[in-house]
Every structure is written in C-alpha cells, then in structure tokens.
Amino acid sequence: MSLLSLHDMAVSLRGRPVFSGVSLTVGAGEVVGLIGPNGAGKTTLMRAALGLVPASGRSSLADLPARDRARRAAWMPQSHEIAWPVDVETLVTLGRIPHLGAGQSVRPEDRAAVDRALSQMGLQDLRHRTATRLSGGEQTRALVARTLAQDTPLVLADEPIAGLDPAHQISTMQCFQDIAAQGKSVVVSIHDLGLAVRHCTRLILLAGGRLVADGAPVDVLTPDNLRAEFGISAHFVDTPQGPVFQPLEVLR
Amino acid sequence: MSRLMILLAVTVAVLFAASLAIGPAAAPVGRSLSALFVDDNGPLSMVMREIRLPRALLGLMIGISLGMAGAGMQGYLRNPLADPGLIGVSGSAALGAVIAIHTGLSAAFVLGLPLMALAGALGGVFLVMLLAGPQGGSQTLILAGIAISSLSAALSSLVLNLSPNPFAANEIVFWMMGSLADRSMTHVWLALPLMAAGWALLASLPRGLDALTLGEDAAEALGINLTRLRLKLVIGTAACVGAATAVAGAIGFVGLVVPHILRPYVASRPGPLIWASALGGAAMVLAADIVVRLILPTQDLKLGVLTAIVGAPLFLHLIYKTRRAGV
Numbered sequence: 389m390s391l392l393s394l395h396d397m398a399v400s401l402r403g404r405p406v407f408s409g410v411s412l413t414v415g416a417g418e419v420v421g422l423i424g425p426n427g428a429g430k431t432t433l434m435r436a437a438l439g440l441v442p443a444s445g446r447s448s449l450a451d452l453p454a455r456d457r458a459r460r461a462a463w464m465p466q467s468h469e470i471a472w473p474v475d476v477e478t479l480v481t482l483g484r485i486p487h488l489g490a491g492q493s494v495r496p497e498d499r500a501a502v503d504r505a506l507s508q509m510g511l512q513d514l515r516h517r518t519a520t521r522l523s524g525g526e527q528t529r530a531l532v533a534r535t536l537a538q539d540t541p542l543v544l545a546d547e548p549i550a551g552l553d554p555a556h557q558i559s560t561m562q563c564f565q566d567i568a569a570q571g572k573s574v575v576v577s578i579h580d581l582g583l584a585v586r587h588c589t590r591l592i593l594l595a596g597g598r599l600v601a602d603g604a605p606v607d608v609l610t611p612d613n614l615r616a617e618f619g620i621s622a623h624f625v626d627t628p629q630g631p632v633f634q635p636l637e638v639l640r
Numbered sequence: 641m642s643r644l645m646i647l648l649a650v651t652v653a654v655l656f657a658a659s660l661a662i663g664p665a666a667a668p669v670g671r672s673l674s675a676l677f678v679d680d681n682g683p684l685s686m687v688m689r690e691i692r693l694p695r696a697l698l699g700l701m702i703g704i705s706l707g708m709a710g711a712g713m714q715g716y717l718r719n720p721l722a723d724p725g726l727i728g729v730s731g732s733a734a735l736g737a738v739i740a741i742h743t744g745l746s747a748a749f750v751l752g753l754p755l756m757a758l759a760g761a762l763g764g765v766f767l768v769m770l771l772a773g774p775q776g777g778s779q780t781l782i783l784a785g786i787a788i789s790s791l792s793a794a795l796s797s798l799v800l801n802l803s804p805n806p807f808a809a810n811e812i813v814f815w816m817m818g819s820l821a822d823r824s825m826t827h828v829w830l831a832l833p834l835m836a837a838g839w840a841l842l843a844s845l846p847r848g849l850d851a852l853t854l855g856e857d858a859a860e861a862l863g864i865n866l867t868r869l870r871l872k873l874v875i876g877t878a879a880c881v882g883a884a885t886a887v888a889g890a891i892g893f894v895g896l897v898v899p900h901i902l903r904p905y906v907a908s909r910p911g912p913l914i915w916a917s918a919l920g921g922a923a924m925v926l927a928a929d930i931v932v933r934l935i936l937p938t939q940d941l942k943l944g945v946l947t948a949i950v951g952a953p954l955f956l957h958l959i960y961k962t963r964r965a966g967v
C-alpha cells in the first residue's frame with residue numbers, strides 16, 4: 389500500500405526553480421532518508437508533498453482535505469518552535485489535534501497515544517517540565533514525540549536528529565525503525581550519512597534540482613554520486629556490526 | 641483549570657452586582673436590585689434600568705471583548721506583548737468618533753458618534769486586510785496595523801488641530817479617554833449584535849491557537865487553515881473591539897494585561913486562555929468602573945485613564961518578569 393506518491397513534482401520559489409520532475413512512492417514499513425547537499429530542496433520537497441508550498445505535479449497527500457491529511461501524515465519542521473512555556477505533556481498532546489472533533493476534549497485513547505510517544509522518546513521523567521526551559525536536544529525529542537503522538541501512517545521529519553547527542557541520535561533513528569516495523573513509514577531528511585546507512589531502509593538523493601538516486605544505501609552512496617553531488621570521498625564498508633560509512637575528504 | 645473559570649465567573653457576577661449597586665442615588669443594595677426587576681413606578685427603577693444597568697452591561701460586554709481579543713491576538717502572533725489595538729481598530733474607531741464630534745454629527749443625533757466610530761473601525765480593518773493581503777504571515781499584519789494606527793492618529797490630530805471651537809476639542813480629548821458614564825440601553829443594543837458576532841468568531845479560535853504553539857508550518861500540517869484563522873481573528877477583533885471603542889472610547893491595557901496575568905493559570909495554553917481572558921477582562925473593566933465611581937464620584941474620572949494608570953505599572957512588572965525569564 390502506498391502511503392505517499394509524488395508524480396512529476398516541481399517547485400519554484402520567487403521565480404527560481406528549486407527542483408523539478410520528482411516522482412517517488414513511499415510504501416509501508418520504510419525508513420526513507422532524504423539526503424542531499426544544503427539548498428538541494430529537501431525541506432521544500434517534504435513541504436510540497438504535504439501541500440504546504442505551492443507546487444506543480446501531483447502529491448497524494450496534498451490532494452487531501454487538510455484534516456484528512458493531518459491524520460495520514462505528521463510533519464516535524466526544522467525550526468523547533470515552542471511559542472509558549474507549556475509543559476512537555478501539553479506539547480505532545482498537541483499532536484492529537486487532528487483526531488479531535490470541534491470542542492471535543494482529550495479522550496483516553498489520546499492520553500494513551502501521548503503516553504506511548506513520551507515513552508518512545510524516553511521523556512516520562514520530563515513530562516511535567518516546562519518545554520521552553522529544556523535543553524535544545526530535549527526540546528527536539530519532545531517535538532519528535534509530538535509528531536509520534538499524531539499516530540499517522542506516515543511521518544515526515546526535517547532533520548529530527550540534528551543537535552542530539554549520539555545516544556539519542558541512535559535511539560531516535562531506532563524509534564523510527566520500530567515504527568516502520570509496525571507497518572508505518574518515516575521520511576527523514578538527514579545530513580549524517582553514517583546514521584542514514586545504518587538506519588534507513590532506503591535513501592533518496594536530491595541534488596542539482598532533481599532526484600539523482602533512489603534506492604538502497606549501497607546503490608545511492610556510490611563513489612560517483614558522492615563526488616558529483618557532495619564533493620566528498622568516503623569509506624563505506626559492510627562489517628559484522630552493520631554498514632559503516634565515514635566521509636573522508638573534500639574533493640573540490 | 642475549571643476551578644479558575646468558576647472563580648472568575650463568581651468574581652464577574654459579584655462585580656456586576658456591585659456595579660449595579662453603586663451610584664449617586666444612594667439606595668440600599670437590596671432595594672435597588674429589587675427595583676431593577678420589579679418596576680416601582682418611581683425614580684429608583686428608572687435609575688436602575690436606564691442608567692446603572694446599561695453601564696454594568698457595557699462594562700461586562702466591553703471587558704469580555706477586550707479580554708478575548710487580546711488573548712486571541714497574543715495567541716496568533718505568539719507574542720505576549722500584543723494588544724487588540726495592534727491591528728488599528730481602536731485608532732481608526734477613534735478617528736471616526738473625532739470626525740463625528742468635529743462635524744457636529746454627534747450633537748445632531750445620539751448614535752451619530754458610535755456609528756461613525758464603527759464606520760471608522762470597519763474602514764480601518766478593511767484597509768489593514770487590503771494591505772496585509774489574504775495570505776501572508778503575522779509580520780505583514782503587524783506592519784499594516786501599525787501603518788493604519790499611525791495614519792488614524794495623524795488624521796485625528798489634524799482634526800483636533802483644525803477644530804474651530806475649543807469645546808469640540810475638549811469633547812474629543814475627553815471622549816478619547818474612554819468612559820462608561822451616561823450610556824443608555826441604546827448603546828447596549830448598538831454594540832451587542834456586533835460584539836456577539838465577534839465573540840462567536842473568536843470563540844472558534846482556541847484549537848488553532850493551541851496548534852500555533854508549534855509554529856505556522858506545524859499548525860498547518862495539523863490541519864489548521866491559517867488563512868481562515870487569521871480572517872476570523874481580525875474580523876472578530878474588529879467587530880468586538882470596534883464596537884467597544886464606538887460606545888465607550890479608548891480603554892487601553894485591558895487586552896494586553898489580562899491575558900498576561902491569567903496565562904500561568906491555564907498552563908500557558910493559548911486556547912483556554914481566550915475563555916479565561918473573557919471573564920478576566922470583564923472583571924477588570926467592571927472593577928475599574930466601580931473604582932472610578934468610588935474614588936472621585938463628583939469628578940467623572942475617566943475609565944480609560946484608570947486602566948492606563950493601573951495597567952502601565954503592571955506592564956512594567958511583566959517586562960521585568962519577561963527579562964528575568966530570559967525570553
């Protein structure tokens with residue numbers, strides 16, 4: 389079953405083309421890493437898929453009414469905005485908004501989803517703390533939990549692990565893998581290619597205004613692609629502990 | 641949370657009753673309240689029904705309007721220092737009123753002034769929406785509001801400047817201070833439909849404002865239509881604050897201070913804050929209107945002057961708190 393399908397998507401911002409001709413499908417049980425150099429349009433692609441930015445082409449999600457879309461896909465933007473000093477539990481509960489009717493208050497199943505999200509991100513001890521007074525990494529985890537609490541078949545997250553310590557980077561990616569094991573899917577934009585090859589089932593390389601490669605990590609992170617699109621060389625081997633990817637040097 | 645609402649509702653009820661019981665016609669509280677319900681065919685019933693009731697009702701309605709609009713504006717702009725006057729409603733309503741006084745329209749018939757003020761408010765908001773465009777973020781809305789506010793202030797000064805007779809200038813200055821004195825049920829009936837429409841629009845905002853805690857992008861992805869949210873907020877604010885300014889003049893600081901004081905008691909959630917601020921605003925305006933009648937009963941102390949005198953130091957305290965929190 390396809391959770392997201394894009395057909396010939398193109399976006400221009402202020403008359404400047406960001407990307408064009410992007411077609412892809414995300415099925416069930418995938419952790420898709422969206423990679424590419426700065427300014428390649430990773431954020432714009434995810435926002436266009438959600439219908440948050442005007443785009444040509446077709447997106448199965450953007451076609452839906454806003455409320456239905458919010459029950460199919462959760463979005464975690466790159467800017468980690470928490471406008472008011474609410475506690476972590478209240479923040480995570482905001483993820484339940486699409487599931488509540490007008491004027492309906494939080495139900496037991498909503499609380500259960502919030503509890504689940506809090507424990508998935510290891511935030512039980514912080515649930516009554518004021519979110520704006522947490523450290524940057526803790527805020528990020530709270531916002532990931534908020535996205536998980538939305539309990540959608542698809543999660544799109546824009547650099548969710550940037551700014552986290554190594555343990556939480558790994559556990560967040562593992563959490564995405566757990567979600568995928570339940571038949572849901574996650575699309576994450578990510579700059580840490582080492583984590584991407586270990587935790588993503590599939591990588592999508594966006595560069596130079598087009599979709600350059602889409603497939604298993606070994607097929608996407610080829611020496612040619614790394615040189616042409618990232619301008620780096622890398623050491624990429626399969627070990628008994630899983631694939632190891634280490635960028636080495638800049639080639640240009 | 642609900643305990644807070646009960647506490648606020650009781651406070652408002654007590655202040656409303658107190659507002660009805662206070663006035664120069666010294667009558668026992670019980671007798672004056674019963675004269676309100678049972679016509680005694682004497683002066684007391686007339687005082688209660690024609691003078692005190694509209695005054696108390698207007699205090700209640702204006703307080704609800706200012707409180708709700710303030711909480712809505714702060715929630716939408718995600719800024720605790722935002723105020724309903726930010727979108728230019730109060731300024732342009734004042735301009736309409738000033739023109740009515742200057743041209744003698746206000747003297748010609750009773751509703752001349754409030755109707756002109758309403759026209760000013762609606763015209764001002766129309767211009768703000770035109771300037772800010774149908775979409776656009778909160779920044780353009782603030783800029784358009786400031787532009788229209790400054791323009792109305794400038795034009796009001798011009799009218800004052802050119803005012804041929806000193807009494808008109810005097811009247812304008814006093815009107816701009818804001819007051820609930822000498823209002824009639826006609827004012828209540830003029831303001832009520834508009835305010836009710838405004839309240840209904842603002843009452844539909846809480847969920848969207850809660851979602852906006854996460855920023856505009858995340859709120860939209862949660863299924864909130866931001867364009868519609870903004871339209872409801874601006875029109876709702878214009879209707880109820882415009883009507884409030886039209887019948888009572890400019891009463892400042894209520895929309896700014898009330899949401900700020902109540903925010904900690906609703907766990908900082910912008911949605912529930914709208915309801916709390918409705919009652920909190922009513923309590924503040926009713927209390928202030930009681931105080932102006934108690935401390936200087938003969939001098940007609942203006943309500944807007946009192947709210948400013950109380951509000952400004954509170955505002956300073958809030959700035960101090962904000963600075964300490966490092967926000």
